[in-house]
Amino acid sequence: MAMWAKIKSVFKAVGSFFSGGGSVSDPPTQTPPGETPEPIDPIVNVPPPVAGVVDWLEWTKQAMLYSGAFEGKGEDWGNPVGNFDGAYLTCGLLGFTWKYNNQPPMILEFVKRYGVKRAKELMPRCWDDYYRAAKLGVSGGASIVSRWSSGSDNDERVYEPYRSELLAFWSSPEMRPIQIEKAWDMMGAWAKEKALVAQAYWNLPAPLFQHFEYYFDQAVLNGQGGYVKLKDAAAVSDTKVLSFCGSKSGYTVNDLRRNGRLWPSVIIEADSHEVVLWKGAYLRSLQSRNEFQPVTMNRRGTLALGKGWVNGTLRNYFWLGKDPEPAKPAVRAALEIMNKQ
Secondary structure, three states, rough: OHHHHHHHHHHHHHHHHHHOOOOOOOOOOOOOOOOOOOOEOOOOOOOOOOOOOOOOHHHHHHHHHHHHHHOOOOOOOOOOOOOOOOOOOOEEOOOOOOOOHHHHHHHHHHHHHHHHHHHHHHHHOOOHHHHHHHHHHHHHHHHHHHHEEEOOOOOOOOOOOHHHHHHHOOOOOOOHHHHHHHHHHHHHHHHHHHHHHHHOOOOOOOOOHHHHHHHHHHHHOOOOOOOOHHHHHHHOHHHHHHHHHHHHHOOHHHHHHHHHHHHHHHHOOOOOHHHHHHHHHHHHHHOOOOHHHHHHHHHHHHHHOOOOEEEOOEEEEEOOOOOOOOOHHHHHHHHHHHHHH
């Protein structure tokens, strides 16, 4: 009876939020009328730790693939982006910026490990300017790298030959571990701390990658501020979250409304910890600027429940040991490498 009461209350709520009424016998559809469902974008399934032993750098690498799929093309470790946003130049799977001093130390670390000769092999025409910019630092180098793109709003293009050579440098086998280590420093260590808090809160035998990625993505998109306590999230009602999904405006609001129609059926089958994280996504969204609240809720709510619309694509994540659907080639290769270890 309790489960049926939950089903009725959720479907009744979502019906009123999205269709001006509705009933339990007429539940909302997952795809709005007249729209074609987008393809599901499955990503690699990360095995649970064995006997509580976690390779946190490996988890960071896999978390980068999940959040990278939100940030750009998912598997693009190069991903050069121009100065459309005032960050001068952005590169890497998670979008490491020049403005916030991500890139210069990473470039210098590359030289320390692999030498200038290898860097010049990857960037034969542009390396000297790029290296000089890195040695000048954020302020001194900004005038160099910002000229490699138009700097116009809505124009992310990087001019050639800079784009091709930056792509080669940042996606090289040598640069990938530097990206992973930087991501660990900036996001992973904090995500580990919060995943261990979640493990203790739910008295789990081991930390869950799902929790790690959930907090990792917060650090990527929103930073480490505004942590939502799990007990506060647990106190939020389902209907309040669904009402939020139906009433907001702003960036990616169409995805949010789709999620409002999808999530009632998902939370019925979800574990309690997933629902609490989903509610926590709502509370954290409220701390974002109004226009960015939908994208925050879409990303974090999808990671919490394992299913949802983000950036026009229906994402399905197999957190609890289910076999993943066929993934994109680069992600599937990453899975095959993990399985051999």
